[in-house]
Amino acid sequence: MISFDQVTVGDHLPVLSTNKISRTTLALYAGASGDFNPIHIDIDFAKSAGLEDVFAHGMLSMAYLGRLLTNWVDQRSIENIDVRFTSITPVNAQIICTGSIQEKSIIDEQKIIKVQIEAQDANTGDTKISGFATINLTENY
Amino acid sequence: MLDIKDIGKSFKPVSAIVEKGRLISFARAIDEKNPIYIDELVAKQVNYSALPVPPTFLFCLKMDVPKPFENYQNIGVSLEKLLHANQSFTYFSPAEVGDELTFYSSVEDIYAKKGGALEFLIEKTKVKNQRGEHVADLKTTLVIRN
Known part of the structure; x- marks a missing residue:
């Protein structure tokens, strides 16, 4: 895994590209996550709410951001993930997750890095989620 | 409509x-x-005792009740x-298969x-395990478009 000395501010994490979010993806995610809000799986409900179609769970794309991080560091190093959902993700979006190192600091002998993370829709280039993760690289797992 | 009198209200754990x-099935969905x-043997090779709970799955476990949106609906959310x-x-300590987690939301x-x-609506949730250890804190901001 990654060590503190190996990383430099400005470094990019390996990009995570996901498959297209199909209606099947949304059904699978609803079942697996327990988030059965019909706005994500029932087009009739979405239309009754004034929308043209269902849209993806924000937490699905946040789970992809989780994968971006855990592909790169051991999960036990992650201290915090804090994101903002900036726009809704339509069906058939394809999410690209990126991360870059913003800060590197040693606080009370703890080796901390702050990573900026983002999920974009590859079809439109729109940012869907942006935020930060704080990772403690003091211990090796 | 929400009512500021509900600030501080605790939901049932x-x-x-x-x-x-x-x-x-979550791994498959994402x-x-x-x-x-996915593979318990691999998880054990990196010193977990069972499959670990991935970073965002705590949010899902919190919804593991018959009516996960009831708390919000009861205070006026559509x-x-x-x-x-x-x-x-x-995150404060890892969670794994077999753990019993309790979610205290307010x-x-x-x-x-x-x-x-x-x-x-800002909801905060403290997560503890069966040993009383503090596993994580969650903070959720919901927006209601009237």
């Missing part, structure tokens, strides 16, 4: 046991390829107007913007 099958989250605006997780803040056209 939710408990959930982390099940292997749930984690594997197209997880990392074997640590599902068709609801959007997730912000989410944070702060309303941290309620406020309106644009003359009430947008209402915000």
Whole structure:
């Protein structure tokens, strides 16, 4: 895994590209996550709410951001993930997750890095989620 | 409509046991390829005693009740107007298959913007395991588009 000395501010994490979010993806995610809000799986409900179609769970794309991080560091190093959902993700979006190192600091002998993370829709280039993760690289797992 | 009198309100705690099958179907739903989250033997090789709960799955376990949106609906939230605006997780100790996690949620803040056209609800949740250890804190900001 990654060590503190190996990383430099400005470094990019390996990009995570996901498959297209199909209606099947949304059904699978609803079942697996327990988030059965019909706005994500029932087009009739979405239309009754004034929308043209269902849209993806924000937490699905946040789970992809989780994968971006855990592909790169051991999960036990992650201290915090804090994101903002900036726009809704339509069906058939394809999410690209990126991360870059913003800060590197040693606080009370703890080796901390702050990573900026983002999920974009590859079809439109729109940012869907942006935020930060704080990772403690003091211990090796 | 939300009412600021609900600031500070505590919701009934939710408990959930982390099940292997749930984690594997979650891994499938998010197209997880990392074997640590799918194969118990690999998880054990990196010193977990069972499959670990992935970073955002705590949010799902919190919804492991018959009516996960009932708490919000009871304080005036309509599902068709609801959007997730912000989410944070702060982690203190790992969770694995077999753990029983309890979620203690409360309303941290309620406020309106644009003359009430947008209402915000901030919910904070403390997660503890069966040993009383502090596993994580979650903070959820919901926006209601009136």
